[in-house]
Amino acid sequence: xxxxxxxxxxxxxxxxxxxxxxxxxxxxxxxxxxxxxxxxxxxxxxxxxxxxxxxxxxxxxxxxxxxxxxxxxxxxxxxxxxxxxxxxxxxxxxxxxxxxxxxxxxxxxxxxxxxxxxxxxxxxxxxxxxxxxxxxxxxxxxxxxxxxxxxxxxxxxxxxxxxxxxxxxxxxxxxxxxxxxxxxxxxxxxxxxxxxxxxxxxxxxxxxxxxxxxxxxxxxxxxxxxxxxxxxxxxxxxxxxxxxxxxxxxxxxxxxxxxxxxxxxxxxxxxxxxxxxxxxxxxxxxxxxxxxxxxxxxxxxxxxxxxxxxxxxxxxxxxxxxxxxxxxxxxxxxxxxxxxxxxxxxxxxxxxxxxxxxxxxxxxxxxxxxxxxxxxxxxxxxxxxxxxxxxxxxxxxxxxxxxxxxxxxxxxxxxxxxxxxxxxxxxxxxxxxxxxxxxxxxxxxxxxxxxxxxxxxxxxxxxxxxxxxxxxxxxxxxx
Amino acid sequence: xxxxxxxxxxxxxxxxxxxxxxxxxxxxxxxxxxxxxxxxxxxxxxxxxxxxxxxxxxxxxxxxxxxxxxxxxxxxxxxxxxxxxxxxxxxxxxxxxxxxxxxxxxxxxxxxxxxxxxxxxxxxxxxxxxxxxxxxxxxxxxxxxxxxxxxxxxxxxxxxxxxxxxxxxxxxxxxxxxxxxxxxxxxxxxxxxxxxxxxxxxxxxxxxxxxxxxxxxxxxxxxxxxxxxxxxxxxxxxxxxxxxxxxxxxxxxxxxxxxxxxxxxxxxxxxxxxxxxxxxxxxxxxxxxxxxxxxxxxxxxxxxxxxxxxxxxxxxxxxxxxxxxxxxxxxxxxxxxxxxxxxxxxxxxxxxxxxxxxxxxxxxxxxxxxxxxxxxxxxxxxxxxxxxxxxxxxxxxxxxxxxxxxxxxxxxxxxxxxxxxxxxxxxxxxxxxxxxxxxxxxxxxxxxxxxxxxxxxxxxxxxxxxxxxxxxxxxxxxx
Numbered sequence: 030x031x032x033x034x035x036x037x038x039x040x041x042x043x044x045x046x047x048x049x050x051x052x053x054x055x056x057x058x059x060x061x062x063x064x065x066x067x068x069x070x071x072x073x074x075x076x077x078x079x080x081x082x083x084x085x086x087x088x089x090x091x092x093x094x095x096x097x098x099x100x101x102x103x104x105x106x107x108x109x110x111x112x113x114x115x116x117x118x119x120x121x122x123x124x125x126x127x128x129x130x131x132x133x134x135x136x137x138x139x140x141x142x143x144x145x146x147x148x149x150x151x152x153x154x155x156x157x158x159x160x161x162x163x164x165x166x167x168x169x170x171x172x173x174x175x176x177x178x179x180x181x182x183x184x185x186x187x188x189x190x191x192x193x194x195x196x197x198x199x200x201x202x203x204x205x206x207x208x209x210x211x212x213x214x215x216x217x218x219x220x221x222x223x224x225x226x227x228x229x230x231x232x233x234x235x236x237x238x239x240x241x242x243x244x245x246x247x248x249x250x251x252x253x254x255x256x257x258x259x260x261x262x263x264x265x266x267x268x269x270x271x272x273x274x275x276x277x278x279x280x281x282x283x284x285x286x287x288x289x290x291x292x293x294x295x296x297x298x299x300x301x302x303x304x305x306x307x308x309x310x311x312x313x314x315x316x317x318x319x320x321x322x323x324x325x326x327x328x329x330x331x332x333x334x335x336x337x338x339x340x341x342x343x344x345x346x347x348x349x350x351x352x353x354x355x356x357x358x359x360x361x362x363x364x365x366x367x368x369x370x371x372x373x374x375x376x377x378x379x380x381x382x383x384x385x386x387x388x389x390x391x392x393x394x395x396x397x398x399x400x401x402x403x404x405x406x407x408x409x410x411x412x413x414x415x416x417x418x419x420x421x422x423x424x425x426x427x428x429x430x431x432x433x434x435x436x437x438x439x440x441x442x443x444x445x446x447x448x449x450x451x452x453x454x455x456x457x458x459x460x461x462x463x464x465x466x467x468x469x470x471x472x473x474x475x476x477x478x479x480x481x482x483x484x485x486x487x488x489x490x491x492x493x494x495x496x497x498x499x500x501x502x503x504x505x506x507x508x
Numbered sequence: 509x510x511x512x513x514x515x516x517x518x519x520x521x522x523x524x525x526x527x528x529x530x531x532x533x534x535x536x537x538x539x540x541x542x543x544x545x546x547x548x549x550x551x552x553x554x555x556x557x558x559x560x561x562x563x564x565x566x567x568x569x570x571x572x573x574x575x576x577x578x579x580x581x582x583x584x585x586x587x588x589x590x591x592x593x594x595x596x597x598x599x600x601x602x603x604x605x606x607x608x609x610x611x612x613x614x615x616x617x618x619x620x621x622x623x624x625x626x627x628x629x630x631x632x633x634x635x636x637x638x639x640x641x642x643x644x645x646x647x648x649x650x651x652x653x654x655x656x657x658x659x660x661x662x663x664x665x666x667x668x669x670x671x672x673x674x675x676x677x678x679x680x681x682x683x684x685x686x687x688x689x690x691x692x693x694x695x696x697x698x699x700x701x702x703x704x705x706x707x708x709x710x711x712x713x714x715x716x717x718x719x720x721x722x723x724x725x726x727x728x729x730x731x732x733x734x735x736x737x738x739x740x741x742x743x744x745x746x747x748x749x750x751x752x753x754x755x756x757x758x759x760x761x762x763x764x765x766x767x768x769x770x771x772x773x774x775x776x777x778x779x780x781x782x783x784x785x786x787x788x789x790x791x792x793x794x795x796x797x798x799x800x801x802x803x804x805x806x807x808x809x810x811x812x813x814x815x816x817x818x819x820x821x822x823x824x825x826x827x828x829x830x831x832x833x834x835x836x837x838x839x840x841x842x843x844x845x846x847x848x849x850x851x852x853x854x855x856x857x858x859x860x861x862x863x864x865x866x867x868x869x870x871x872x873x874x875x876x877x878x879x880x881x882x883x884x885x886x887x888x889x890x891x892x893x894x895x896x897x898x899x900x901x902x903x904x905x906x907x908x909x910x911x912x913x914x915x916x917x918x919x920x921x922x923x924x925x926x927x928x929x930x931x932x933x934x935x936x937x938x939x940x941x942x943x944x945x946x947x948x949x950x951x952x953x954x955x956x957x958x959x960x961x962x963x964x965x966x967x968x969x970x971x972x973x974x975x976x977x978x979x980x981x982x983x984x985x986x987x
Contacts, residue, residue, distance in 0.1 A: 060622070120603070147545055185574065
């Protein structure tokens with residue numbers, strides 16, 4: 030933790046991000062190009078995210094399992110679009126146990142193929158369906174330009190893979206999991222994501238249809254934060270996932286896959302962070318409240334520490350994740366900056382005068398200076414802190430939603446579109462032609478992000494070519 | 509799930525094991541040689557094991573983090589014994605993103621080297637110590653002879669890596685984590701492991717001293733079930749992990765590492781399983797009690813299901829992991845066999861007569877037939893089931909301990925030793941010479957397993973050469 034100030038967000042957003050990730054000790058660069066080390070503070074955040082997601086997966090009937098890291102090269106080749114999409118990004122094992130392998134193995138970039146091969150073995154009858162399995166793990170994609178959390182060679186994620194008897198069930202599952210992702214991002218991460226359908230050119234390699242949750246970062250760029258894919262019968266046919274239906278007819282299954290990665294940590298940073306550092310949503314924060322004892326003399330120490338320990342025990346008793354910063358080698362001011370950098374939602378200061386008065390000083394991370402400061406009695410503190418954490422969570426979401434809505438535009442023509450995507454998203458009718466999509470990208474670097482789901486009776490003209498259009502899409506520059 | 513009986517343990521223990529793993533749906537063979545798929549039931553068991561261990565790690569001050577999967581080949585070469593030990597087992601990535609890599613990367617077989625390189629960056633002062641980090645993840649070792657759970661190319665484990673200011677602290681940590689492993693195995697897995705020190709020839713490649721917990725399987729062979737290593741300053745010197753002490757002197761840190769893998773699932777199977785299948789210790793069982801409704805007519809169904817749902821809710825309310833098997837396409841008898849195969853500790857049968865009488869039938873998995881069966885009132889059932897689960901846990905440990913003690917021998921001479929290790933362990937004085945150790949191995953296939961810690965004022969004669977010895981060791985054939 031350095032005492033230097035971060036490069037301000039307005040000056041250089043990208044540099045601000047990199048500095049913040051390192052100084053808050055979320056992650057560090059690994060000695061292998063493009064790889065990262067997730068430090069304990071970052072991993073604790075991920076553990077909370079995992080728990081919040083895993084609970085939702087289990088509530089919707091899913092179970093976890095683990096499939097191999099290594100996949101025979103030939104498996105990827107069984108699905109044409111899939112291999113075309115992933116082969117440029119593969120890490121290939123050619124030597125094992127000192128000998129050249131007969132068939133090279135790739136480190137999984139995603140697991141549709143190896144899981145498909147197992148499903149074809151396990152699924153025989155309609156009674157075996159649906160299969161609803163999720164896997165928490167690591168994958169490797171050989172990316173050229175990498176950023177901590179956002180795009181690294183190895184990354185941590187979960188990938189759900191399901192198989193169903195009917196197309197409708199598989200489509201429902203795709204949408205159900207998109208809904209789970211949106212609920213997670215909004216209600217746990219306080220990130221007001223927009224769920225929707227990807228364009229054909231932006232969909233997953235091997236999917237019939239991809240859906241996504243798209244988040245707006247503090248620099249207005251979009252971040253794809255989770256995807257759920259309807260795979261049709263593509264992988265079922267490639268891997269021969271067949272079952273006997275109730276009338277004893279052999280049919281191909283319908284499959285889905287859906288994934289959300291540690292990239293969402295990047296989304297949290299870039300949605301909520303400020304020039305003082307990270308701001309973590311209380312529901313996911315590894316430390317929700319930090320207690321900083323304040324004393325000048327040794328005489329003061331004892332009474333202060335006594336109160337601090339009692340407060341800590343009271344907060345822990347109601348399930349608040351709190352920590353006492355009892356370091357003696359640094360000043361309280363240094364500690365304030367340090368925990369602000371790390372984004373702890375609430376700071377509790379306890380000094381000799383607070384002990385005397387039976388009060389504490391509270392400082393909210395989301396409201397700097399006096400606005401976020403209050404002095405409250407120790408009696409009933411735990412309840413007060415719990416309420417305050419709920420309020421911080423709510424206000425982070427409100428602030429991010431307001432920011433997002435302030436930066437979504439409805440340009441009247443293509444000229445205005447080209448202008449607004451420089452500092453925001455354009456929400457416009459689009460004819461769904463890849464030619465118009467490519468033109469926008471070439472002219473502005475903005476891509477289609479998603480077509481929201483709830484567009485009813487829409488009809489308009491494509492913002493690019495003027496032809497008839499039935500849906501609006503978000504155009505934005507993206508990470 | 510097949511209705512065929514398992515090959516009896518006495519007939520072919522190894523075949524019994526393989527059949528059991530597949531039929532209980534703990535795991536399956538992967539399409540890549542030597543790799544496994546951990547199926548949902550097996551992964552749920554591992555999740556419970558992870559939670560029980562992780563709680564102990566956190567209680568002893570450890571935090572989790574994640575280090576890269578890929579390690580530069582040159583890193584391994586920095587510690588001489590380490591590279592000699594691991595280089596025959598490496599999986600090597602030579603191609604990334606379609607191009608040949610300048611330096612090959614190995615998939616981590618263990619992470620001392622890459623973690624050591626990060627510690628040298630993070631640790632500057634005595635104030636940064638101790639560093640107490642654990643990682644949950646997968647590693648790859650190119651094994652030639654593989655067995656599901658016991659030895660696979662890729663396996664799941666946790667690896668703890670700690671750095672300390674003094675030798676004593678690092679030695680204490682090594683022993684603390686050995687204690688955590690023993691506590692976990694005994695009190696969660698009901699496996700009466702014996703903790704102790706490995707011989708020099710059996711220690712971890714790069715360690716000064718290795719400790720282990722050794723378990724006796726149902727065929728009397730030993731299974732090394734978790735190891736904790738004192739690494740001295742070997743890795744600190746190889747990776748330059750140095751710190752300024754309180755008097756501003758630059759010193760090398762002292763490090764430890766410790767790991768426990770999914771192999772313990774193999775230990776659970778081979779410690780408790782019988783010819784009907786798996787027997788899971790209640791504390792780790794994904795399903796602690798299965799409820800089987802019994803009815804013949806549609807009329808009976810409704811009243812039975814009502815009671816079943818109420819019982820399920822009551823059990824869940826007190827935290828019992830239970831499941832209702834409401835399949836209609838199979839008979840109750842099939843279900844009984846099925847859940848016996850899967851090792852569910854307790855079966856609850858509820859039929860129309862039980863509904864009438866306000867009772868249920870309970871069947872303990874650990875006591876077959878009448879002995880394990882009881883009929884008890886529905887009132888107060890949840891408390892009764894909780895107590896019964898505690899009792900099953902206790903009785904599994906007692907039974908395994910009795911079996912272990914019945915198969916540990918104190919041979920009077922080398923001839924007797926050669927005999928007893930054919931069907932048990934020999935606990936004998938040993939002069940600690942690798943020559944005697946090698947002789948036993950050559951003559952009997954038995955290896956030294958560990959020297960228990962609490963040997964005080966021991967003095968005797970080596971069972972092999974007759975020279976003076978100060979410690980006893982377990983000799984056993986091992987997995």
